[in-house]
Every structure is written in C-alpha cells, then in structure tokens.
Amino acid sequence: MEDLLRELAPRVLAAVTRRFGRFDLAEDAVQEALLAAVTGWPKDGVPPNPAAWLTTVAVRRMTDMLRSEQARRRREQLDATRSLPGDLLGGEPTTTADQDDTLVILFLCCHPEIQPASQVPLTLRAVGGLTTAEIARALLLPEATVGQRISRAKQRISQSGARFRMPAGEERRQRLDVVMQVLYLIFNEGYTASSGTTLQRVELAAEAIRLTRMLHEKLPSEPEVGGLLALMLLTHARRHARTGPTGELIPLAEQDRARWDRELTAEGIHLLEEVLPKRRPGPYQLQAAIAAVHAEAERFEDTDWAQIVALYDVLVRMSADPMVRLNSAVAVAMQHGPAAGLALLDGLAKDPKLAGHHRLAAVRAHLLEQSGAIEPAREAYLAAAKLTTSSPEQRYLHARATRLTPPAAHEEPAS
Structure with missing residues (x-):
C-alpha cells in the first residue's frame, strides 16, 4: 500500500493543482487524503479505483479550505467561485487523476x-x-x-x-x-x-x-x-x-x-x-x-x-564542480603515482568549496600513505575524521590512522 500511495501521490496532486491552480493548498489537501488512506484502507480495504478515491477526498478537502478562505476574503471568494466547476459546490467531484502530470x-x-x-x-x-x-x-x-x-x-x-x-x-x-x-x-x-x-x-x-x-x-x-x-x-x-x-x-x-x-x-x-x-x-x-x-x-x-x-x-573542462577535480586527482594518482595526485591537491586546497572538506583531507591521507609519508598520512586521516559528521566514515578514518601509528616504544629494564 505504501508503494501504491507513493506512486499515486504526484498524480493526484497534479490533478488537484490543475483544477484549482493553488499548489500550496492542493499539497496540504493531498497529504490529508493520503493520511485518510493510510488510516482507512487497512480496515476498509483498498478501493477499486485508488486514484479516484484519493482525488475525491483531496478535492473535498480543497473545497473546504477554499470556502474557509472565501469566508474571510470576499474578493478571493468571487475569484475562486468563478474557477470552481458546479459539481465541487454540491455533488460529487468529477476530477480524476487519469492525466499524469x-x-x-x-x-x-x-x-x-x-x-x-x-x-x-x-x-x-x-x-x-x-x-x-x-x-x-x-x-x-x-x-x-x-x-x-x-x-x-x-x-x-x-x-x-x-x-x-x-x-x-x-x-x-x-x-x-x-x-x-x-x-x-x-x-x-x-x-x-x-x-x-x-x-x-x-x-x-x-x-x-x-x-x-x-x-x-x-x-x-x-x-x-x-x-x-x-x-x-x-x-x-x-x-x-x-x-x-x-x-x-x-x-x-x-x-x-x-x-x-x-x-x-x-x-x-x-x-x-x-x-x-x-x-x-x-x-x-x-x-x-x-x-x-x-x-x-x-x-x-x-x-x-x-x-x-x-x-x-x-569532465573537468565541462564542469565547475570541485569534487570532480578531486576525483580526477585520485585517478591521476592511480595512473601516474601518488606524487602526481598530491601535486593536484595543492591547487585544490585553495578552493573555498573544498577547503575544510573531509574528502580532501582523506584523499591527501591516502596518497601520502601510498607515497610512504606515514606520519603526515596519519595526521591527515585524523584531520579528515574530525571534519566528517558520518560515524562510519569517522570509524574508517580512525582505523586507517591507527594502523599507521607506530607501536609504543618499550621502556628499558631498570639496571
């Protein structure tokens, strides 16, 4: 039922918006219709034409909202009344969701x-x-x-x-x-x-x-x-x-x-x-x-x-996205070695959109590790871990840093 409602929701919203021309109110009306379906269909069963059922409920709710608004402002009442077909002021609505907008x-x-x-x-x-x-x-x-x-x-x-x-x-x-x-x-x-x-x-x-x-x-x-x-x-x-x-x-x-x-x-x-x-x-x-x-x-x-x-x-010539350039630096490093990738990172560090981003620090750490710069790599992994708010990424980056941490030196036995 959840998949069905998710599929029908935009169609119903489009039908109601097309009818009334008020997306802001139509969206609220459709949400109430979906809520009515969630609470009613498990008990009463899914209707033969779910889209028409949802549209009918949404249109009725929309009519109620417009009438309430009309009661407050006469001018809007006249405008809305001219745009509403007669069936919405009394009998069953004829709006359907057959047209998928x-x-x-x-x-x-x-x-x-x-x-x-x-x-x-x-x-x-x-x-x-x-x-x-x-x-x-x-x-x-x-x-x-x-x-x-x-x-x-x-x-x-x-x-x-x-x-x-x-x-x-x-x-x-x-x-x-x-x-x-x-x-x-x-x-x-x-x-x-x-x-x-x-x-x-x-x-x-x-x-x-x-x-x-x-x-x-x-x-x-x-x-x-x-x-x-x-x-x-x-x-x-x-x-x-x-x-x-x-x-x-x-x-x-x-x-x-x-x-x-x-x-x-x-x-x-x-x-x-x-x-x-x-x-x-x-x-x-x-x-x-x-x-x-x-x-x-x-x-x-x-x-x-x-x-x-x-x-x-x-892609770099076509896109201004700095993340594309960062990914390109990784590819260059894989083909030509970590030094080539690190050289590209130096230029990217000046981009305000990437400065302070954990991915830049993480890529630098990886390339430093590949180049044999163990301590700078460990520091870069820890810096990247501080910058991300994703727990799995933090754990991964900390694990990489820990792997590069030298074992504690053993104390000399007392003479």
Whole structure:
C-alpha cells in the first residue's frame, strides 16, 4: 500500500493543482487524503479505483479550505467561485487523476524562486509522496525544520505566480538542469549519508532512482537525463559491497565485486550505450561512463585508469564542480603515482568549496600513505575524521590512522 500511495501521490496532486491552480493548498489537501488512506484502507480495504478515491477526498478537502478562505476574503471568494466547476459546490467531484502530470509537479518543485535547500524536501513530499516525518528522517533534519522549508517553498511558488504548466524552450532547459541537480543531490545523500550512524540510506537513493526513471520516461530524447539515470544505476549497483557485517565502510579497492548488482550494472551500461551516440555529452553522461569503466573491471587491479583519466580530462573542462577535480586527482594518482595526485591537491586546497572538506583531507591521507609519508598520512586521516559528521566514515578514518601509528616504544629494564 505504501508503494501504491507513493506512486499515486504526484498524480493526484497534479490533478488537484490543475483544477484549482493553488499548489500550496492542493499539497496540504493531498497529504490529508493520503493520511485518510493510510488510516482507512487497512480496515476498509483498498478501493477499486485508488486514484479516484484519493482525488475525491483531496478535492473535498480543497473545497473546504477554499470556502474557509472565501469566508474571510470576499474578493478571493468571487475569484475562486468563478474557477470552481458546479459539481465541487454540491455533488460529487468529477476530477480524476487519469492525466499524469507528475512531471509538471516535479518541475514546479524545482522552480528557480525556491531555495535549493527547500527544493529537495518539497520534491520528496510532492513527487515522492513522503511525509514530513519521513523526509526529516531521510535527510537527518529536525521535523520542524523540514516542515518550515516545505512551507516556505510553497509560499514562494504562490508568490511567484508560477503557472501549472510544463515549461517550454529555454525555460525548460534551465529548469531541467535544476531538476536533475535536485535528483542527484537526493541520490548522493542516500548513497553516502552526510551524517548519522549509517553509511547509506538505501531508501532515499532508491527514491531518487524512481523519480529519475519517471523523468527519463517522459523525456527520452534528453541524453543527460539518460546519463543521470545510468550514473545512479551503476553507482547504486555497488551498495551491497560498500559496507561490512557491522556497517563498516569498505573502500572501492577492497569491495567484493561479486556482490555488485549485475542487473543494475547491465541496465546502466545499456542506457549509456543509448545516449552517448547522440553526441551531446554532458557531465552526467561522462560520470556514468567513468562508473561503467569501473564496472567492467573484474578486479580493482584491472581498472583502466588511462581511460578514466581521459574521461576526467573532458569532465573537468565541462564542469565547475570541485569534487570532480578531486576525483580526477585520485585517478591521476592511480595512473601516474601518488606524487602526481598530491601535486593536484595543492591547487585544490585553495578552493573555498573544498577547503575544510573531509574528502580532501582523506584523499591527501591516502596518497601520502601510498607515497610512504606515514606520519603526515596519519595526521591527515585524523584531520579528515574530525571534519566528517558520518560515524562510519569517522570509524574508517580512525582505523586507517591507527594502523599507521607506530607501536609504543618499550621502556628499558631498570639496571
């Protein structure tokens, strides 16, 4: 039932928003309809047409909210009454959720007027069908904070006068970039949680993949959407091998590749083979291509680092993301030795977006260890551990530092 409600939520929200033109109120109405389903369906059974049931409940609640608002402001009452069909003022609503406008809702949640910090929770709520409490747990934020961000985002949509329509032309191109960025942020938070006691939040990564699949189905001619989906699939395929029995982090070089999901890997590579021939390469396609090179190596030692470095060379010229340059430095170190990678890190340390980031310190520690600089490597591992708020990463970094700590010198016996 949970999967069904999550699938239907954006369709119902789109139907109600299209009918009333008020996304802020429609979203509240749909949430109440979902709550009614959660409490009523286990007892009464799932109705024959779940989408129509949810839409009917949401429309009735929406009508109640509009009437309450109309009672306070006569002008809005006249405007709303003109826009409401007669059936909503008396009999059964005729609105259905047969028309799937999920993609319109997704683009609306990523409206440029909404702050990036609010786009993710609003997308998870409106398109993912998650409750505020579920989003708070997924993002490891207080429920009140998530609620405030969603509320502010809905207010911004209302204040901006955004119309419920699919953007076209250049506007859609710009908005699509934001949509993909939001989906990738959701995936990354699920793949490697920025804080907390677990390395991965698989349900969050899976939700990002579900939404990206939906986007790809609606926009199959956009190669970057296919590239983003391929990247997620190829990366998510490693999830079972990334942690040990007690949840400890297992780095890529030590993972048991037999535990990688072969079906997801094959699907990701197939997608990549579809989009790359279109000769419209973008950052997501290139990152997916790098992930595919890793996937095609049966062992870490078999990795084609020359090909990965060549792909990163193109990606660095295309993307301003400093994390891309950091990953490129790792690839260079794997092909040309740790000294070459360390030389690149010196330049990255000046980037304000990377300065103070635990990954920069962790990469430096790894390359210092490879170069034989044991004490500087140990110090860098400890510095990285202090900078991260992820418990599994802290434990891993401390373990690496401990491994490099020389045994305590034995005291000379008294003469």
